Amino acid sequence: MKGSHRLAPLIIPTFVLLILGIAVNEKVCIAGITSKYIRRPEASVDLPIDSPYFAVPPGNNPPQQVHLTQADRDGQAVIVSWVTPLAALSTVSYGLNKSQYDHSVTGTFTRYSFYNYTSRYIHQATLRNLQFGTTYYYRVGSWVGSGSSYREFSFTTPPPVAPDSPYIFGVIGDLGQTYDSLSTFQHYLKSQGQAVLYVGDLSYADDYPFDNNVRWDTWGRLVEPSTAYQPWIWTAGNHEIEFLPEIGEVTVYKPFLSRYPTPYFSSDSTSPLWYSIRRASAHIIVLSSYSAYGKYTPQWVWLQAELTKVDRTKTPWLIVLMHLPMYNSNTYHYMEGETFRVQFESWFVNAKVDIIFAGHVHAYERSNRISNVAYNITNKACTPVFDNSAPVYVTIGDGGNIEGIAGNFTEPQPQYSAYREASFGHGILDIKNRTHAYFNWHRNQDGEAVVGDSYLLLNRFNAP
Numbered sequence: 001m002k003g004s005h006r007l008a009p010l011i012i013p014t015f016v017l018l019i020l021g022i023a024v025n026e027k028v029c030i031a032g033i034t035s036k037y038i039r040r041p042e043a044s045v046d047l048p049i050d051s052p053y054f055a056v057p058p059g060n061n062p063p064q065q066v067h068l069t070q071a072d073r074d075g076q077a078v079i080v081s082w083v084t085p086l087a088a089l090s091t092v093s094y095g096l097n098k099s100q101y102d103h104s105v106t107g108t109f110t111r112y113s114f115y116n117y118t119s120r121y122i123h124q125a126t127l128r129n130l131q132f133g134t135t136y137y138y139r140v141g142s143w144v145g146s147g148s149s150y151r152e153f154s155f156t157t158p159p160p161v162a163p164d165s166p167y168i169f170g171v172i173g174d175l176g177q178t179y180d181s182l183s184t185f186q187h188y189l190k191s192q193g194q195a196v197l198y199v200g201d202l203s204y205a206d207d208y209p210f211d212n213n214v215r216w217d218t219w220g221r222l223v224e225p226s227t228a229y230q231p232w233i234w235t236a237g238n239h240e241i242e243f244l245p246e247i248g249e250v251t252v253y254k255p256f257l258s259r260y261p262t263p264y265f266s267s268d269s270t271s272p273l274w275y276s277i278r279r280a281s282a283h284i285i286v287l288s289s290y291s292a293y294g295k296y297t298p299q300w301v302w303l304q305a306e307l308t309k310v311d312r313t314k315t316p317w318l319i320v321l322m323h324l325p326m327y328n329s330n331t332y333h334y335m336e337g338e339t340f341r342v343q344f345e346s347w348f349v350n351a352k353v354d355i356i357f358a359g360h361v362h363a364y365e366r367s368n369r370i371s372n373v374a375y376n377i378t379n380k381a382c383t384p385v386f387d388n389s390a391p392v393y394v395t396i397g398d399g400g401n402i403e404g405i406a407g408n409f410t411e412p413q414p415q416y417s418a419y420r421e422a423s424f425g426h427g428i429l430d431i432k433n434r435t436h437a438y439f440n441w442h443r444n445q446d447g448e449a450v451v452g453d454s455y456l457l458l459n460r461f462n463a464p
């Protein structure tokens, strides 16, 4: 439960090691790199509760924790969410010019209780029928009556969905709210990223006694300098489950789903935990590692149908987000994603997915294009082999949370692992056109301009 998984003993049966391909296979002979640099191994330290990065904005009942996400299939709608300490209208005013708002929309608010915590007013409102490639200014909060306060922000909608629409995504996972989290976040703020693919584990509130949900509020304020200005595409991780029967909390994902809406209706999903969007030239599928995914389950049924809807002539880039990695050669969480891999790897290979981002393991790792779909229980074909249709797997759970770095990799480095390093950082996926994209990983020790690992992605549909 909670943070204890990092302390769990590692019991790895020999046959499991064989499945993951410790044995050398001639077909995968690209020697991987294990960077010798390992960030100091101590646990990361959370920012104190009175940190200026958690400061409540000034004013009377000011809106805080403002964050955006895409609200429709193609990026012409945005969900704005925010929190007010006291009751207020759930209204967003917006328009093309700063402080001159010719549109407004009123949404809804919710409150939830968690053990002895009661949330403030959590608002959300959806702005629709926006033009592509356009900067909008918006205002949230109350502005009626004396002494009331509101705040103004802006965002830019993506270009139309088209095969050569360039776009730059940030990729962040397992962020938390430590000094290292702050470093990761501040590095990302200096990037050219236009939207964030977030691979799960947000606040780590559940690492606090009684899952102190005040730490959800502090996290919301920490990340607001980005989330109020560009959409973050949310994936649920294990720290979002918050299943704590010992204190009577048995509604899974309650704080996460109360605070972070997702556009699941627009992709015909029946759950906010799995859904898809299209943005510029990318089709992005978000999956839930901790929801049922066996044959006939709602997620399995949805994904099967969803993969048939991908149109690579419109969105050449097919990207999948999940929390738990399918390929991971770190001793931390080793093999945890194996049943998910068995269930879905052949689908991803058949669909020619370009890249899969996952978190959970607090280190960075990038795979070669390999697959292990030939294996079955009787044929001993148990080593991943080079597969030109397979995705690149990136583990990027190195945001910097309180649980510290996952500093122990399995040895020797498996053939499927191209690069791995136990440092905190973030990724940038820079899509140029229908054939070329660059994935760059930036470690926190270096300035944003320095690239720790760089990989040219050639599109699986147009330039396989």
Ligand SMILES: *[C@@H]1O[C@H](CO)[C@@H](O)[C@H](O)[C@H]1NC(C)=O
Residues within 6 Å of the ligand: 096, 097, 100, 102
């Ligand atoms: C917004 O500003 C532009 C010039 O910057 C002006 O042409 C336009 O009329 C303004 N629109 C509104 C609604 O004020």
Ligand SMILES: *[C@@H]1O[C@H](CO)[C@@H](O)[C@H](O)[C@H]1NC(C)=O
Residues within 6 Å of the ligand: 116, 117, 210
């Ligand atoms: C909630 O309960 C815990 C444990 O009894 C206590 O430490 C904390 O102060 C309480 N918080 C509130 C808001 O009452």
Ligand SMILES: *[C@@H]1O[C@H](CO)[C@@H](O)[C@H](O)[C@H]1NC(C)=O
Residues within 6 Å of the ligand: 376, 377, 378, 379
């Ligand atoms: C396992 O693989 C072998 C060889 O590829 C094949 O003949 C056999 O039918 C497979 N078994 C199952 C259960 O798929």
Ligand SMILES: *[C@@H]1O[C@H](CO)[C@@H](O)[C@H](O)[C@H]1NC(C)=O
Residues within 6 Å of the ligand: 041, 405, 406, 407, 408
């Ligand atoms: C890695 O494993 C070694 C040996 O078991 C242990 O001493 C060390 O603390 C581990 N490192 C981390 C970061 O957990």
Ligand SMILES: *[C@@H]1O[C@H](CO)[C@@H](O)[C@H](O)[C@H]1NC(C)=O
Residues within 6 Å of the ligand: 432, 433, 434, 435, 436
């Ligand atoms: C796609 O982008 C790459 C990298 O910027 C460039 O080399 C290539 O010429 C571009 N292709 C087209 C058709 O513009």
Ligand SMILES: [Fe+2]
Residues within 6 Å of the ligand: 174, 201, 237, 238, 239, 323, 359, 360, 361
């Ligand atoms: Fe996790």
